[in-house]
Amino acid sequence: MxxxxxxxxxxxxxxxxxxxxxxxxxxxxxxxxxxxxPGGAPRVGLLRFETTRGDRLFVSLLGSAFICLGWLAFSSxxxxxxxxxCVIYALVVFLWV
Amino acid sequence: xxxxxxxxxxxxxxxxxxxxxxxxxxxxxVVNYSVQDSFGNNEFFWVGTEWFQEILASERFHNALQxxxxxxxxxxxxxxxxxISIALAMPRRGIAVSFCLxxxxxxxxxxxxxVGTIWQVFGRVDIGLLGRGLSSLGIDYNYTQxxxxxxxxxxxxxxxxxxxxxxxxxxxxxxxxxxxxxxxxRIDGASRWSVFRFIQLPKIKRVLLIAVxxxxxxxxxxxxxxxxxxxGGPGNATTFLSIDxxxxxVGQFDLGPAAAxxxxxxxxxxxxSWVFYTVMTSLDNDSNSAGRGR
Numbered sequence: 460m461x462x463x464x465x466x467x468x469x470x471x472x473x474x475x476x477x478x479x480x481x482x483x484x485x486x487x488x489x490x491x492x493x494x495x496x497p498g499g500a501p502r503v504g505l506l507r508f509e510t511t512r513g514d515r516l517f518v519s520l521l522g523s524a525f526i527c528l529g530w531l532a533f534s535s536x537x538x539x540x541x542x543x544x545c546v547i548y549a550l551v552v553f554l555w556v
Numbered sequence: 557x558x559x560x561x562x563x564x565x566x567x568x569x570x571x572x573x574x575x576x577x578x579x580x581x582x583x584x585x586v587v588n589y590s591v592q593d594s595f596g597n598n599e600f601f602w603v604g605t606e607w608f609q610e611i612l613a614s615e616r617f618h619n620a621l622q623x624x625x626x627x628x629x630x631x632x633x634x635x636x637x638x639x640i641s642i643a644l645a646m647p648r649r650g651i652a653v654s655f656c657l658x659x660x661x662x663x664x665x666x667x668x669x670x671v672g673t674i675w676q677v678f679g680r681v682d683i684g685l686l687g688r689g690l691s692s693l694g695i696d697y698n699y700t701q702x703x704x705x706x707x708x709x710x711x712x713x714x715x716x717x718x719x720x721x722x723x724x725x726x727x728x729x730x731x732x733x734x735x736x737x738x739x740x741x742r743i744d745g746a747s748r749w750s751v752f753r754f755i756q757l758p759k760i761k762r763v764l765l766i767a768v769x770x771x772x773x774x775x776x777x778x779x780x781x782x783x784x785x786x787x788g789g790p791g792n793a794t795t796f797l798s799i800d801x802x803x804x805x806v807g808q809f810d811l812g813p814a815a816a817x818x819x820x821x822x823x824x825x826x827x828x829s830w831v832f833y834t835v836m837t838s839l840d841n842d843s844n845s846a847g848r849g850r
Contacts, residue, residue, distance in 0.1 A: 468585075470585065475587050475591060508838040521827060524823050528612060528820065
């Protein structure tokens with residue numbers, strides 16, 4: 460049992476743990492949201508195809524990953540600024556996509 | 557809207573557990589590796605986003621990505637129309653149906669490494685049927701030394717191995733079309749092309765979506781066959797992302813850069829699959845709503 464609980468092979472770090480806790484929290488919050496407002500709130504937004512709020516979260520996360528990669532590839536400024544753009548992008552997706 | 561039958565979600569829990577162990581935990585480990593450096597002995601040192609910056613600026617990564625995208629593009633362009641054509645030409649009734657279906661299923665039953673070995677021997681100029689045959693016809697063919705020949709061999713091999721999947725999926729869609737549609741088309745005097753464009757294609761669109769997605773993802777992640785046939789060569793001409801990734805992770809034991817590369821690779825697959833899925837389901841929804849509007 461002790462061997463099973465030894466997760467040192469996964470090479471955990473505090474930042475990556477915070478990252479996964481944030482993702483898990485987002486998914487939990489979406490579940491709570493869905494519980495109180497079921498149906499996924501489908502609508503046709505800027506991209507001209509129907510999205511539910513789960514789709515919008517997926518688009519936000521995937522787009523944010525590419526914003527961060529683009530930031531790392533083309534900018535030498537702090538990634539925190541790139542993360543700020545990700546938050547703005549996610550807000551735009553949740554409001555208008 | 558009232559929620560019903562929510563207890564059914566508990567049935568998904570065992571699968572969730574399997575996915576957690578087989579996919580989520582390894583993915584978490586890869587994320588952890590991607591921000592650290594290791595010299596073995598399970599010791600890691602924090603490097604932040606250094607590996608991501610290194611991979612994104614690496615010419616080696618760009619070239620491998622371009623090769624993989626080109627390979628997947630060629631595979632889709634060849635296998636999808638070819639698969640549809642064969643499915644359309646296959647018989648719908650009689651004993652020939654079983655024969656054709658078994659014949660089509662045969663390549664799918666062969667393991668990847670065996671397919672690679674078959675084509676590796678088949679294409680050899682000294683002992684292979686294909687290699688010797690082409691040489692005796694005066695065609696200068698050598699997949700181990702010529703870049704074009706290596707690409708042609710890999711593409712023909714993949715077409716041979718996987719077009720059957722597209723055929724079987726399209727065929728399943730075609731046989732599910734009720735006969736009354738064809739009767740109506742005959743009464744209207746519809747041409748062969750019109751029958752395909754307005755009856756068969758819309759009806760097989762959903763299975764075609766699955767075929768496109770499966771073939772894209774599989775060809776974008778192809779590893780075993782090119783590794784066995786060409787080993788990524790000649791030079792790096794057939795070193796696709798997966799081969800490059802394994803060379804980096806296992807060959808060079810650069811776990812950090814390999815983890816960063818595999819995450820970028822994963823994100824590209826996720827993005828392209830989502831785009832394919834969204835575009836094709838949107839087209840499907842548009843045609844359905846247009847059909848209802850008539």
